[in-house]
Amino acid sequence: MPKLIPPVNPVRCKTLGAGTTSNLNVYLMPISCNCQLISVLLHENKKQQMGTGIPLGYMLSRSRRVFKNQMAAEFKDKEIGLTFEQFVILKLLNSNAEFIQQDLADRLQKDKSIIVRHINCLLEHQFVVRITNKEDKRKKNLTLTKTGVEILNRMNEVAVDVSNKLLSGVTKNELEIFENVLTKIQENGDAEEEICNCGNK
DSSP: OOOOOOOSSOOOOBOOOOOSSSSOOOOOOBOOOOHHHHHHHHHHOTTOOSSOSOOHHHHHHHHHHHHHHHHHHHHHHTTOOOOHHHHHHHHHHTTTOOBOHHHHHHHHTOOHHHHHHHHHHHHHTTSEEEEEOSSOTTOEEEEEOHHHHHHHHHHHHHHHHHHHHHTTTOOHHHHHHHHHHHHHHHHHTTOOOOOOOTTOO
C-alpha cells in the first residue's frame, strides 16, 4: 500500500479554470474528491516526473482558495455584504438561463439547503425575485432585480481587480501556457462546460 502523503492545510478540491482573456477565470464546479488520495495518486504515478512534485490537487485547490479569499477580503473592504458563493449565484442568474433552486444546486454541486440559505439572503436584500415559470406553474424561476444587477456589476469590478492583482508579473506567454495546461487538465477529466468567468465582466 502506498504511503499517504498528506497535503498541507488540506481543503476541498475545486478546479481552477482557464479563460480567454488576461483576467483570472475560475471554474466554480466543485469536484467531490479526497485531496489526500490525489496526493497519493500523483506521487505514485511513475509518468509524472516533471514539475515541483507538489500534488496537482493541492495546487489547484490552493489557487482557488487564494482567489476566493482575496475576493472575500475585497467584498468586506468595499462593504459588499455578500459572499463569494452568492456572487457565483448572481453570475449564473445573469446568464439569461432559467434557473430554479434545484438547478443551482445541481450546477454548483451543493446541497439544496445550502443554496436555499444563499437565495433567501439574496431575496431579503431584493437582489433576486422569484417568478412563476410560464410552462410549469409549480416552478419559480430566479431572476435578478435592477438592484441585483447593480451589485453584481460592483462585484464584477472587484473580480477583475483581484484577477489583475494575482496575475501581476505574469507574462502573456506564461498566461497562455497556464490556460492551455488547465484546459487540457479539464478535458482529460471530462470537465463540464464553463459556468462562470469570475475574473471577467
